[in-house]
Amino acid sequence: MRNFNFYNPTRIIFGKGTISRLGAEASKAGKKALLIYGGGSIKKNGVYQAVTASLAAAGISVVEHSGVKPNPVLRHTREAVEKARANRCEMVIAAGGGSVIDEAKAAAAGAKYGGDVWDFFTGKAEVRDALPLFTVLTIPATGSEMNSGCVITNEETKQKFSAMGTSLFPKASILDPETTMTLPKEQVANGAVDALAHLSEGYFSTTDRDAAVTDELVHALARSIIASTNRILKDPGDYNARASKMWSATLALNGLQSLGYDGVEFANHAIEHALSALYDIAHGAGLAIVIPAWLRYHLKKAGPERLEKFGLAVFGAATAEGTIRSFENWFRKIGAPAKLSDAGIPAGDIPKIAGNVMELMELWGIDCDRAAVEGILRDAA
Amino acid sequence: MRNFNFYNPTRIIFGKGTISRLGAEASKAGKKALLIYGGGSIKKNGVYQAVTASLAAAGISVVEHSGVKPNPVLRHTREAVEKARANRCEMVIAAGGGSVIDEAKAAAAGAKYGGDVWDFFTGKAEVRDALPLFTVLTIPATGSEMNSGCVITNEETKQKFSAMGTSLFPKASILDPETTMTLPKEQVANGAVDALAHLSEGYFSTTDRDAAVTDELVHALARSIIASTNRILKDPGDYNARASKMWSATLALNGLQSLGYDGVEFANHAIEHALSALYDIAHGAGLAIVIPAWLRYHLKKAGPERLEKFGLAVFGAATAEGTIRSFENWFRKIGAPAKLSDAGIPAGDIPKIAGNVMELMELWGIDCDRAAVEGILRDAA
Numbered sequence: 108m109r110n111f112n113f114y115n116p117t118r119i120i121f122g123k124g125t126i127s128r129l130g131a132e133a134s135k136a137g138k139k140a141l142l143i144y145g146g147g148s149i150k151k152n153g154v155y156q157a158v159t160a161s162l163a164a165a166g167i168s169v170v171e172h173s174g175v176k177p178n179p180v181l182r183h184t185r186e187a188v189e190k191a192r193a194n195r196c197e198m199v200i201a202a203g204g205g206s207v208i209d210e211a212k213a214a215a216a217g218a219k220y221g222g223d224v225w226d227f228f229t230g231k232a233e234v235r236d237a238l239p240l241f242t243v244l245t246i247p248a249t250g251s252e253m254n255s256g257c258v259i260t261n262e263e264t265k266q267k268f269s270a271m272g273t274s275l276f277p278k279a280s281i282l283d284p285e286t287t288m289t290l291p292k293e294q295v296a297n298g299a300v301d302a303l304a305h306l307s308e309g310y311f312s313t314t315d316r317d318a319a320v321t322d323e324l325v326h327a328l329a330r331s332i333i334a335s336t337n338r339i340l341k342d343p344g345d346y347n348a349r350a351s352k353m354w355s356a357t358l359a360l361n362g363l364q365s366l367g368y369d370g371v372e373f374a375n376h377a378i379e380h381a382l383s384a385l386y387d388i389a390h391g392a393g394l395a396i397v398i399p400a401w402l403r404y405h406l407k408k409a410g411p412e413r414l415e416k417f418g419l420a421v422f423g424a425a426t427a428e429g430t431i432r433s434f435e436n437w438f439r440k441i442g443a444p445a446k447l448s449d450a451g452i453p454a455g456d457i458p459k460i461a462g463n464v465m466e467l468m469e470l471w472g473i474d475c476d477r478a479a480v481e482g483i484l485r486d487a488a
Numbered sequence: 489m490r491n492f493n494f495y496n497p498t499r500i501i502f503g504k505g506t507i508s509r510l511g512a513e514a515s516k517a518g519k520k521a522l523l524i525y526g527g528g529s530i531k532k533n534g535v536y537q538a539v540t541a542s543l544a545a546a547g548i549s550v551v552e553h554s555g556v557k558p559n560p561v562l563r564h565t566r567e568a569v570e571k572a573r574a575n576r577c578e579m580v581i582a583a584g585g586g587s588v589i590d591e592a593k594a595a596a597a598g599a600k601y602g603g604d605v606w607d608f609f610t611g612k613a614e615v616r617d618a619l620p621l622f623t624v625l626t627i628p629a630t631g632s633e634m635n636s637g638c639v640i641t642n643e644e645t646k647q648k649f650s651a652m653g654t655s656l657f658p659k660a661s662i663l664d665p666e667t668t669m670t671l672p673k674e675q676v677a678n679g680a681v682d683a684l685a686h687l688s689e690g691y692f693s694t695t696d697r698d699a700a701v702t703d704e705l706v707h708a709l710a711r712s713i714i715a716s717t718n719r720i721l722k723d724p725g726d727y728n729a730r731a732s733k734m735w736s737a738t739l740a741l742n743g744l745q746s747l748g749y750d751g752v753e754f755a756n757h758a759i760e761h762a763l764s765a766l767y768d769i770a771h772g773a774g775l776a777i778v779i780p781a782w783l784r785y786h787l788k789k790a791g792p793e794r795l796e797k798f799g800l801a802v803f804g805a806a807t808a809e810g811t812i813r814s815f816e817n818w819f820r821k822i823g824a825p826a827k828l829s830d831a832g833i834p835a836g837d838i839p840k841i842a843g844n845v846m847e848l849m850e851l852w853g854i855d856c857d858r859a860a861v862e863g864i865l866r867d868a869a
Contacts, residue, residue, distance in 0.1 A: 112502070330704055
């Protein structure tokens, strides 16, 4: 078990009817907020009304910035930075899923920085300060509501890059499972795949294989994601399943899932980021395509041990191959795509995709050569 | 799954050789520290030397307060408060197990309070402020290194009471598993029992039985505690087992273990606190005596469901009765006492013990009548 640091100061307010507490939390940070949200689904499900009512009751005035895309883009993020600066906003409030929260994080850091916000994503600048951030989560998936990372896509250069910094931890995140009751089936599935990917990345790529407590936590959260998603697909009105899934997905990327591991690669995410950057497909859908092929690559490179341990604990699978089949079968069951062709991505594009992946692998310091990446992509074609 | 709040800002620095980082962390809080420790075992295993060297290198001067007892007592805590005030200490540093950390927390709060530190434990005053606290943990057991509670025994009134407050979260806790390599077998066993008790209290007393993600986490941590303790008793030099156990015990009472549960009672702890207050027995030893009898009481009162679920996931037990036997067998295997008589406590004292328990039950708002408490104690006699 390797040495580690753990620090996560985000305050979580979880449960039914908790959005009404946003104003009281946010008022600790000031009286003027930049409110960021997406395409307007929060106006249909009442979240927008609950958020603005709570802020108004706390005397917080709001500048709105809507229209965040599922893979949030740089141009829209730069606009958010400009709005926050021009209106002297004292905080940023995100109401939505991981994309909205990620753009809000970038805007919060950009507003406190003299240069271009993209500098944080290329490694040109470090995030040292940010406006206080508060989130109201509506899609369980990315874990962004309780971590210090964010991902933005530069739509001109076709780069989906990430940035991190302690000041990006939300001050408080409100998780009301009732806001997720009307999510479309694809988003239920994609969120589950994303959370499973977060749990898998470190588990399978660690070179230290005796961090037993973290293995147990990963198994526990993976079982919880799978069981709760199955319950939701059977009965979309199952509040307790929605609640378990929401908290599981948050814990799947709040840091706990890789403590004591070494050499965590995030290779799935690197490959998926290229797919999203080039084809704008949903993050979870891209991951469902990549994971089984990546696991077959892992089996060849690293042997069956980790796949056997995970499969037995999570799926009751008896072999490494059985574990990979269990992933594939479950992705199929919940309606996630299985192959590049399912997402309309031609195999002829593989060299181009691999080129995009390698740029990210280099930036993240992942040890994976171009031939291996192309091999994983051909396996997924 | 019930609504909950979660907030835990303690920074964890985990692993081999990490005590050297204490000075740099502590120097954020000032230049003068009250250093609290126990009977001197930290001078034998090198922890004292590593702590004082790191503080000296960071230019932090130290006022020492040693001699904390395994059930830390009020008189010694009041002396710590006086020393912190008289020397204008800017922070408190605890080096030891849960008792040392608990006394340090009380001292940190007491130093910022005009009245008597015992007021926090009787409910006469709330903890609103405290000196910044840093800990170096040497015994995995209580979880105090990553939570906001503490327990002190008033040796005059024979009351073992607790206090809580957000300002009692340590700013940073250093967990170096190598400091635990020389722990006596009883402390290895007692720490494991304590951590299992923390996981069990909420799990068995919750009235809300559909917080599936928390159930999974409790199972995972319980399995990890048991497996790592078994490895340590077989091979005391097994670093990875020491590391897994240390982190598991911290997570077993950092808040995660009861999120979404409702009606968490801490009845085991209430009964054990009475035993420690009256007979000064080790906390883990007292819990090993109480837990099986309390579980039999739970089975009668609440039915087999929770015992069956826990037993299957943690012990592979098929029935509720089998789960209770598994607890007893495992406590016996690791050398923990099983009955009041093993600890030299006469059955004739049960009415007196029950009286002490009821005082605490009332303070904690636990719904458990005196006849039930006496019944549990007779079962444990």
